[in-house]
Amino acid sequence: MPYSAQDPPSRGSALPDFVLRQFDRGHPDFDHRQLYAILQRGIRESVLAAGSRLPPSRMLAQALGIARNTVVHVYEQLALEGYVQARVGRGTFVADMGPRLSPVAAPDAARQPAPPRKNLSRRGQTLVADAGAARLQWGAFTPGVPEVRLFPSRVWSRLQNQLWRAPTPQHLSYATGGGDADLRASLADYLQGTRGVVCTPEQIVITSGTQQSLHLVAQLLADPGDTVWLEDPGYWGARSVFRALGLKPVGVPVDGEGMAPSSRDFRHPPRMMFVSPSHQYPTGAVMSHGRRRQLLDFAAVHGGWVIEDDYDSEFRYGARPLPALQGLDRHGRVIYLGTFSKTLYPALRLAYLVLPRDLAEPFARALGELYREGQSPQQAVLARFMAEGHYTSHIRRMRGIYGARHDALIHAIRHHFGGQLPVVGGDAGLHLVLGLPAELDDRVVVEHIARTKVVARPLSLYHMRQPAPAKGLLLGYGAVREEDIPANFARLAHAVQQFL
Numbered sequence: 059m060p061y062s063a064q065d066p067p068s069r070g071s072a073l074p075d076f077v078l079r080q081f082d083r084g085h086p087d088f089d090h091r092q093l094y095a096i097l098q099r100g101i102r103e104s105v106l107a108a109g110s111r112l113p114p115s116r117m118l119a120q121a122l123g124i125a126r127n128t129v130v131h132v133y134e135q136l137a138l139e140g141y142v143q144a145r146v147g148r149g150t151f152v153a154d155m156g157p158r159l160s161p162v163a164a165p166d167a168a169r170q171p172a173p174p175r176k177n178l179s180r181r182g183q184t185l186v187a188d189a190g191a192a193r194l195q196w197g198a199f200t201p202g203v204p205e206v207r208l209f210p211s212r213v214w215s216r217l218q219n220q221l222w223r224a225p226t227p228q229h230l231s232y233a234t235g236g237g238d239a240d241l242r243a244s245l246a247d248y249l250q251g252t253r254g255v256v257c258t259p260e261q262i263v264i265t266s267g268t269q270q271s272l273h274l275v276a277q278l279l280a281d282p283g284d285t286v287w288l289e290d291p292g293y294w295g296a297r298s299v300f301r302a303l304g305l306k307p308v309g310v311p312v313d314g315e316g317m318a319p320s321s322r323d324f325r326h327p328p329r330m331m332f333v334s335p336s337h338q339y340p341t342g343a344v345m346s347h348g349r350r351r352q353l354l355d356f357a358a359v360h361g362g363w364v365i366e367d368d369y370d371s372e373f374r375y376g377a378r379p380l381p382a383l384q385g386l387d388r389h390g391r392v393i394y395l396g397t398f399s400k401t402l403y404p405a406l407r408l409a410y411l412v413l414p415r416d417l418a419e420p421f422a423r424a425l426g427e428l429y430r431e432g433q434s435p436q437q438a439v440l441a442r443f444m445a446e447g448h449y450t451s452h453i454r455r456m457r458g459i460y461g462a463r464h465d466a467l468i469h470a471i472r473h474h475f476g477g478q479l480p481v482v483g484g485d486a487g488l489h490l491v492l493g494l495p496a497e498l499d500d501r502v503v504v505e506h507i508a509r510t511k512v513v514a515r516p517l518s519l520y521h522m523r524q525p526a527p528a529k530g531l532l533l534g535y536g537a538v539r540e541e542d543i544p545a546n547f548a549r550l551a552h553a554v555q556q557f558l
């Protein structure tokens with residue numbers, strides 16, 4: 059039954075239409091997530107005016123053909139976050155959020171949930187609606203981006219020129235076999251020496267980025283409908299790939315020792331467990347030895363896979379980098395993922411998988427079959443870059459630079475906030491998390507910060523559980539010079555202070 063006007067729901071708002079138009083019963087998202095997103099967007103964009111009444115839950119449930127409990131749950135969630143107010147005996151009303159929620163130019167529209175697009179497949183709709191990649195990928199305090207201005211481009215162009223003076227047919231034709239042999243040999247040495255990864259060059263497959271590595275893993279090791287455990291909060295890039303390929307992501311909370319499955323979780327063994335044990339993304343937790351053993355044993359007993367994302371552990375300030383989980387694996391259950399995006403530059407699009415022996419050949423074959431191997435000349439240049447020692451000296455140099463930026467950011471945080479806001483995960487990588495009070499909407503805070511031409515990402519975007527149990531700002535220090543940190547942070551702090 060369509061929503062009827064027996065009980066006009068709201069003063070001056072087009073609520074039933076607005077919701078009915080956007081709600082898609084075929085959408086693979088859970089009903090409550092979809093309805094929550096529609097209503098939240100409506101309130102934030104003032105399509106639903108402050109003071110207007112939401113339709114009674116029973117009526118809205120009927121109009122949408124969903125369970126009433128779902129609507130009740132969504133209303134409760136919105137009330138908890140201050141978007142609406144429940145008035146006993148009168149109904150649920152859109153709250154007056156004051157200037158905080160006035161519509162502002164979103165800093166990165168790509169992160170706003172996109173409306174469902176009817177001409178796309180269901181999978182396509184989910185992919186686009188959940189797209190996490192932000193448009194703005196540079197400047198203070200964009201997380202996850204290294205200092206590309208200091209990339210040793212003169213050395214690189216010298217090596218590149220050498221190659222292009224006499225490229226071989228192998229460099230310029232279709233490649234097969236999992237990547238440049240010299241690059242795989244250099245990588246095997248590097249990974250054993252610095253990350254404790256146990257492997258031969260034959261176990262390495264070179265890809266065009268972690269996203270492609272994940273695609274291969276999901277397609278070769280899981281079938282649609284299989285479950286995959288994801289850290290919650292965690293890397294949305296992995297979630298996007300797994301969901302697009304029909305896997306069922308299950309969020310597992312993270313604590314100070316990394317992914318923390320409950321005994322209930324352990325009763326339902328997943329096909330894969332995606333973890334970032336050396337530097338949990340985004341909280342920075344380091345997985346304890348006990349948890350590493352627990353996951354490895356669990357995978358061995360149930361025939362599951364541990365997918366280890368080791369994306370930025372070269373940059374650890376103070377303590378030595380921790381060895382990879384892969385080095386502890388005695389049963390061939392770990393797929394290790396690495397990337398050159400953080401150590402060199404993201405546009406290079408080169409990454410790698412380290413696979414159990416029997417999987418390397420099928421993975422190389424599937425890579426050729428699905429995508430064709432790419433960037434052979436770049437791979438050859440990188441092999442030379444590593445063999446001549448430029449890679450390790452670049453990492454050493456950048457570790458010092460990022461360490462100084464990290465200290466400058468911590469100093470700025472203390473200067474403006476003292477101990478008022480906690481800093482999480484600040485001793486490694488290229489970003490840290492500045493905690494915010496749980497009752498704040500960190501997305502609104504981030505929109506406000508964007509007006510000051512500073513980038514931050516809301517922690518809640520990395521959570522699968524909604525409302526997110528913790529709020530905060532991801533702040534990267536790779537793309538901002540040390541001397542520019544105080545002024546940029548002062549602008550950010552001023553914006554944040556208005557919410558405290």
Ligand SMILES: Cc1ncc(COP(=O)(O)O)c(C=O)c1O
Pocket residue numbers: 202266267268269270293334339367369396397398399404408409
């Ligand atoms: C957790 C995590 N893993 C891996 C990557 C690297 O992805 P790629 O190799 O596709 O650049 C990123 C990039 O931001 C990341 O945040």
